[in-house]
Amino acid sequence: MVSDSSSLDISDEEFAEIRNALLFNRGFNLDAYKDRCVRRRIAIRVRATHCTSVKEYCDHLHTHKPEIAHLLKVLTIHVSQFFRNFSTFEKLRLEILPYLFDSARSRGTKELKIWSLGCASGEEPYTLALILAEQFAEVIKEIPVVIEATDIDSATLDLAKSGLYSPERMQEMPEQYLHKYFNLLDNQYKLSPEIAAMVTFKTGDMFNDLLYHNCDLLICRNVMIYFSREQQDRIFRNIARVLNPDGFMVLGKSETLLGESRALFQTVCPVERIYRLAAAAAKT
Ligand SMILES: C[S@@+](CC[C@H](N)C(=O)[O-])C[C@H]1O[C@@H](n2cnc3c(N)ncnc32)[C@H](O)[C@@H]1O
Numbered sequence: 465m466v467s468d469s470s471s472l473d474i475s476d477e478e479f480a481e482i483r484n485a486l487l488f489n490r491g492f493n494l495d496a497y498k499d500r501c502v503r504r505r506i507a508i509r510v511r512a513t514h515c516t517s518v519k520e521y522c523d524h525l526h527t528h529k530p531e532i533a534h535l536l537k538v539l540t541i542h543v544s545q546f547f548r549n550f551s552t553f554e555k556l557r558l559e560i561l562p563y564l565f566d567s568a569r570s571r572g573t574k575e576l577k578i579w580s581l582g583c584a585s586g587e588e589p590y591t592l593a594l595i596l597a598e599q600f601a602e603v604i605k606e607i608p609v610v611i612e613a614t615d616i617d618s619a620t621l622d623l624a625k626s627g628l629y630s631p632e633r634m635q636e637m638p639e640q641y642l643h644k645y646f647n648l649l650d651n652q653y654k655l656s657p658e659i660a661a662m663v664t665f666k667t668g669d670m671f672n673d674l675l676y677h678n679c680d681l682l683i684c685r686n687v688m689i690y691f692s693r694e695q696q697d698r699i700f701r702n703i704a705r706v707l708n709p710d711g712f713m714v715l716g717k718s719e720t721l722l723g724e725s726r727a728l729f730q731t732v733c734p735v736e737r738i739y740r741l742a743a744a745a746a747k748t
Contacts, residue, residue: 586624
């Protein structure tokens with residue numbers, strides 16, 4: 465009997481059954497995620513579907529295909545906001561972006577590439593697009609910026625592409641942006657097409673090593689916390705492989721580099737969790 469989601473016992477066989485259903489139907493590999501966190505979230509779906517046991521939920525998962533999408537949605541948390549952790553975006557606006565433009569100019573690079581990895585419904589890459597449009601309008605004519613955003617959940621990316629946001633997503637948004645780049649329609653804010661066009665969204669799994677491509681600023685915030693230490697190392701190795709020599713990586717406020725990953729990067733700003741390649745830092 466299922467009474468309390470936090471105390472739900474999932475046997476190894478049941479866990480394997482759920483894992484295989486996700487892997488087979490969606491190519492989603494549960495192994496990378498922290499075990500306790502995953503079990504708690506599966507329990508949420510067991511309760512929500514009114515199944516009386518995990519076994520019954522496994523059967524439900526096989527016979528009701530939409531449940532795969534519901535489970536994936538609770539496993540991958542999509543909370544985000546425009547200008548989430550405002551001070552991080554201030555640091556990017558005042559120091560990191562000017563540095564990247566200067567370095568591109570001195571190297572004769574034609575464009576800059578920004579990548580938001582685990583972008584959820586798009587608030588993070590759109591915030592960067594807003595900052596670039598508002599504060600670097602002249603510079604981006606000279607050095608265009610390509611902004612790409614990736615997430616594993618295509619339903620969340622559909623929300624991102626719609627550019628329609630509820631007021632709670634805008635709480636940290638400075639007024640000047642709200643008035644200039646959004647239209648209020650039925651209590652929802654619609655992002656201007658000019659900003660929407662600056663970001664390209666793609667579905668992709670961070671555990672696909674082939675997903676990685678070179679970039680100058682890689683933002684991967686509030687995603688690593690869900691992964692085991694070993695899997696975090698794997699992602700950090702991939703990031704270090706594709707980050708351009710003068711590039712930066714930004715993590716979430718509660719994330720940090722652990723173990724072998726610490727050797728790959730040099731901390732630029734510990735408070736805002738901004739890093740650059742250790743090899744690049746060693747040269748300067
Ligand atoms: C909490 S949101 C973070 C959104 C945004 N980066 C921020 O900080 O506001 C985490 C996102 O990571 C995505 N995610 C989880 N596992 C992923 C994976 N293996 N590959 C790509 N994205 C993943 C989830 O779908 C979710 O949208």
